[in-house]
């Protein structure tokens with residue numbers, strides 16, 4: 731019971747972008763796949779654990795942003811493992827539809843001007859698509875926990891909630907500066923983009939109420955419960971989510987759709 735380990739994969743240095751491995755007795759689960767070209771970093775992290783791509787039994791993509799989904803297609807090819815994701819982001823994985831990018835501050839507005847986030851990545855259709863409130867139990871991998879929908883950062887964001895009071899939450903909360911990481915990695919912050927801060931607050935609150943003490947995240951971290959609690963209170967002071975058009979405009983989104991072909 732609970733004989734599994736969480737290993738952080740440094741996709742970029744200084745914890746700017748993380749993926750994670752859950753290494754259990756029946757193989758391992760990759761949580762997020764990093765930016766395009768991250769397969770070497772993932773392979774290296776596996777090798778350090780004396781594992782190879784074929785030890786990956788499941789790939790969970792927390793949401794469709796390029797820094798989490800960018801190498802999903804190639805990792806699926808190398809590992810043969812199915813990809814799990816949520817239908818809320820389905821048309822973004824296949825790049826049939828542009829993503830919403832609601833900036834949370836000046837860094838994100840800068841990214842929108844130099845649209846690194848909007849580069850196309852290799853499109854893919856998830857093998858297992860969670861619908862609505864559907865969850866996946868991970869006990870068959872020897873990992874006591876579930877993949878659950880946690881919408882807010884994007885409509886299709888999911889998290890892995892572990893029975894041992896830890897969770898891997900993607901970008902539901904971030905830490906650090908600029909894109910994330912670098913310094914202040916133990917202090918919660920909003921990620922550069924966030925669709926609906928109040929929905930995020932609801933999900934984080936639910937995770938805290940369920941007893942999660944450690945949050946593993948895509949940028950910086952991990953974060954302790956007290957820090958996430960402070961962050962939830964600050965999110966609740968924000969105005970409700972803006973309309974898509976007001977928060978993100980459209981030009982970069984069109985770029986994504988066209989260049990994905």
Ligand SMILES: [Zn+2]
Nearest residue numbers: 793795901921
């Ligand atoms: Zn994101």
Ligand SMILES: [Zn+2]
Nearest residue numbers: 795797901948
């Ligand atoms: Zn991210």
